[in-house]
Amino acid sequence: MTLLDEVLQANQAYLEHTQEVNIWSKYPQKHLAIVSCMDTRLVELLEPALGICRGEVKMIKTAGNTITSKFDDVIRSLLVCIYQFDIKEIMVIGHYGCGMATATSEELIDTMIKRGIDGKAIDKIKDELSQWIDTFHNPKDNVEKSVASIHENPLIPNDIPVHGLIINPDTGKVDVVVNGY
Numbered sequence: 001m002t003l004l005d006e007v008l009q010a011n012q013a014y015l016e017h018t019q020e021v022n023i024w025s026k027y028p029q030k031h032l033a034i035v036s037c038m039d040t041r042l043v044e045l046l047e048p049a050l051g052i053c054r055g056e057v058k059m060i061k062t063a064g065n066t067i068t069s070k071f072d073d074v075i076r077s078l079l080v081c082i083y084q085f086d087i088k089e090i091m092v093i094g095h096y097g098c099g100m101a102t103a104t105s106e107e108l109i110d111t112m113i114k115r116g117i118d119g120k121a122i123d124k125i126k127d128e129l130s131q132w133i134d135t136f137h138n139p140k141d142n143v144e145k146s147v148a149s150i151h152e153n154p155l156i157p158n159d160i161p162v163h164g165l166i167i168n169p170d171t172g173k174v175d176v177v178v179n180g181y
Contacts, residue, residue, distance in 0.1 A: 024055030031088040033058040033081040035074055035146065037065045037095055041169035046093065049172035058085060064100030064142060065092055067149035068132050079155055089180070090150060091163045094143040101137055105130040140166055140177055147178045 001009075036046060038061040047053070058081045060074055067074050081087040108129065109122055122129075136142050147164040150156055164178030 027085050028055065028057045028087070030056045031086055032056070032091065033060060033078055033087045033089075034091045034093055035060045035062070035065050035067075035078070035150075036093045037061065037098060037100075038063055039095060039098065039169065042095060042167070045169065045172055046167065049167060049174060058087060064098055064136050064139075065094050065146055066100070066132065066136060066142060067146045068128070070149075070153055070155070075150070075153060075155065078150065082157065082160065087160070089161045089163070090156075091165055092143050092146045092150065092178075093165045093167055093174075094139040094146075094177075095167045095169045096139060097169060098136075098139040098142075100133065100142070101139055103133050103136070105133045108133060143177045147180070151180075 030052070034046075034050075034052075034057050036042060036059065047057075047059075058077075060077045060081075062074055069075070078087070078090060081090075105126070109126070112122055113119065143164040143166055147162050151162045156162075161180030162178070163176070163180040165174050166177050167174045
């Protein structure tokens with residue numbers, strides 16, 4: 001059975017055994033957007049650890065909860081959150097033990113080449129890749145940098161508090177890095 005078959009089978013079982021009716025709005029009840037890492041350890045940990053339920057926040061996940069430019073995917077998503085979904089606060093949530101802290105662009109490029117990616121294609125993104133991966137050394141520092149990037153962005157209104165938190169992926173304990181108030 002392929003992974004796709006497993007997912008489709010699980011979906012069918014879900015549909016047969018759930019009584020849920022979609023009563024949630026696409027507008028988040030807490031008026032909060034969270035930028036968080038895509039780390040698998042945060043799945044089914046982050047939301048309960050913060051007391052967040054379905055329909056209450058907009059969740060944006062990316063490798064290392066990193067902001068790479070003034071108009072990258074995260075910023076574009078936040079703009080939609082603010083101007084289309086009435087977001088009033090933003091939290092950047094990193095985590096201890098983030099794999100991005102030990103990743104390097106050189107290792108990623110080597111792996112890409114081994115997987116058959118053309119070196120010419122890699123050359124086109126090499127500098128950007130290095131600026132992204134090779135500058136991430138500490139999850140706490142990265143949260144501070146991401147908060148600053150959002151807060152200083154000219155497209156983000158000054159009345160939006162931007163908080164920085166870091167979570168322990170083993171215990172769920174959250175520490176405040178930046179209080180946006």
